[in-house]
Amino acid sequence: PATLQLFNDAAKTIFFNRIKNAEEGNIQYYKISKDGNTVQQIVDALYQLQLQSVIVEGGAQLLQSFINEGMWDEVRIIENVKLKIENGLAAPELKQAVKTGEMQLMTDRIEFYEPVR
Secondary structure, three states: OOOOOHOOOOOOEEEOOOOOOOEEEOOOEEEEOOOHHHHHHHHHHHHOOOEEEEOOOHHHHHHHHHHHHOOOOOOEEEOOOOOOOOOOOOOOOOOOEEHHHHHHHHOEEEEEEEEEO
């Protein structure tokens, strides 16, 4: 919905979508094809937009896609150790990764991982 804070025009925001290419104030819509490799299309667009750093927040499938393509430099896993959910979605799998650190922040455990190169 247009009432979401994402659309408040306070900061430049890029939406990757399958509908349109457009700029509306600080909002930029970047259309990607459903026929090609989604991750590669997003990475190519980020390069064209001259963005050197990006945070990918998404569902398990989107995150797993970036992991599978090797398009990541760091993963931070944040787990609320007091919250237990019996039946949820499985977290993405990190196979070629090394844990580089861990910290506790209130009820959250934050683990840091980098790819094995």
